[in-house]
Amino acid sequence: MAGKPKLHYFNGRGRMESIRWLLASAGVEFEEKFIGTPEDLDKLKNDGSLMFQQVPMVEIDGMKLVQTRAILNYIATKYNLYGKDIKERALIDMYTEGMADLNEMIMVLPLCPPDQKDAKITLIRERTTDRYLPVFEKVLKSHGQDYLVGNKLSRADIHLVELLYYVEELDSSLLANFPLLKVISLTAFRREGSHFPPEVLTVGLRSHHCADLLGPGTPSRVSF
């Protein structure tokens, strides 16, 4: 258990980024082994390191974890970022899954054929301001606390800050009607000062790459 976690992925955000955010927010230093060529990926596949032949994969505590959600769940549990009981976990899960749906739409945008891009961006804007951000603004307003669940920092807050970062990148005006969301993004990190020195926030924050990010077999989901 002495070694740092080691992240195996392409040198880009993709599906590893939320894991980087969560580890960084928990104050956990980690190493990264970037997959740069098809041979790199083949090597991982051939030595049996990837349960379903896919990345992300994180070597942590003697395990080779795959599947983004499984990895995030493990880290969140280990570092007490998953609420105090089953009901708080349910709330955190619901918020997290909603955020993941919006995050997915933003993440796959670069893969969108040029003639569909405008429509996709319009849909993302709509979902952001009409479906997702109002929920989190309302939650914060309803209890008046700084954190989404249980008056304590959880993975839900960290995923939200990450999501707001991407929303701002897309179009900062989307946040205009959500004053509390702006506050949470500052408070979460200022309060937990010892865990989040400013430079830690820049870990893993890199510009989007294109189609090679997501790898083969990524399901594309229609959202109803």
Add this chain to the structure above:
Amino acid sequence: MAAKPKLHYPNGRGRMGSVRWVLAAAGVEFDEEFLETKEQLQKLQDGNHLLFQQVPMVEIDGMKLVQTRSILHYVADKHHLFGRDLKERTLTDMYVEGTLDLLELIIMHPFLKPEDQQKEVVNMAQKAIIRYFPVFEKVLRDHGQRFLLGNQLSLADIILLQTILALEEKIPNILSAFPHLQEFTVKISNIPTIKKFLEPGSKKKPPLDDIYVRTVYNIFMP
């Protein structure tokens, strides 16, 4: 909380399929309110019953749970279907997430264009045989026990069985190269609560068909 859980979804498998499976496997009786029209969906949305304006939604223990994985986790946790410790929980998570990726292909299949559907069946079969089944076959072979985690039923077994049976409907001999999975399928199907769920008249829904597809389009498309 004495009341039975209440499931809100169209009358078909879709994303609620796994939830029905887990509840049934855990021996939990539940009620269903089937969505048939856009107006019904609107009513749920306008009444603030759906956190993200979407179904599945399950009323359970005073909560209105949405997001398939949140619902599955809650039920699994409550009914001790996540193993004994964090490591087993994490194994369960990995197995479930992999299987759900495969199940997703099955869920989306009826909504593909007819000309793409046959190709997708081939894709599903390949993914199952090359990527997913070998993993679970090996797990079962290596420890020689009944369940994926060993001697304890978990969410992973339930979701895997659901997926295997759904695939067998389209590709009857899909398990032909996997003797341990064949044995697994028989053993898990014979667990009393699951056996009951597999009998006619249960809440398990038939394979998705054109009527279901049309219903879904009518409800959800603007």
